[in-house]
Amino acid sequence: MYGWQHFKTITSHRFRVMCYCFRIGLYWQGLTHDLSKYSWTEFSKGRKYWQGTRSPNNAEREDTGVSLSWLHHKGRNKHHFEYWIDYGINCDTVIQGVPMPRKYVAEMIMDRISASRTYLGKGYTDQAPYEYYMKGKDHLWFVHEQTKAQLEQLLGMLAGKGEKETLRYIKDTFLKEG
Template sequence: MKYCFRIGLYKQGLLHDLSKYSPTEFLVGCRYYQGTRSPNNAEREDIGVSTSWLHHKGRNKHHFEHWVDYSIDGEHVIMGAQMPRKYVAEMVVDRISASRNYLGDAYDDSQPLDYFLKSKEKLWFIHPQTKKELEALLRILNDHGEEKLLHYIKYRYLKGETRKIKY
């Protein structure tokens, strides 16, 4: 919520991840809570699927998995649809928050990008433009820090500007 407010996404900040309070997600979170990683991974390891994650990503548009659909292009079976910028921005600040929560004092501004780069090549189902924007924003965080990233998102990215910002 704090980060969404800082970039001007007030409604998204208030509504962010409310599905986590549904029984489908909350009870899994309680059962598999570890404090250092997502309980969804522990559920996935235990039963082979994360019912909590399937519920969550279907209701929260800031996850690129929400935007996977059947293709009608004749080339792909499924594909990623391009995400609106407001949801890409929310995804970026969500990644920062998750990294801060899971890493605690060990967090630094390089970790959200490092986490993304570990799986980048496997993310064939994310729209190419969404992947490009996500990586570019995480690189701003990595190279210039949180304050400059948030400023860029609020005053350039969410206003549709695509030229590079110079710091």
């Protein structure tokens, strides 16, 4: 059991996200980001499957075939696009993605930067969050096209123009446009 290590990892990650959210003006989201990770449902699985180099949800999924921690988490945290799925009406799909509000897209970017920094450590580059997204992009059929375009724009900007300019753009333009 790796309870203390898991606690340090999620707390470090939350602190990073909080700092990034504060930099772009999302104070409440920074304070409340990922609080569900401290619930017994999520924390108990995290301490059991903690490895320090990737999400314990993947290890739980590999071990049991499903991540109960992830199912709990995604339903309570609006910065995950899996939260923004609804039944389709008058369309060809049973479920479909709906557009995410910009403040949650921005929080997701802060989350992805922070997760990459947490798990990659000194190996982090501003390209890492974009590369991680692109690696799994083909499996995101359920994400609304507008949300995908926004993620790709912001992660691409991060990869190409760096953190400082991207955070400035998110704060001064992206969040004010929506």
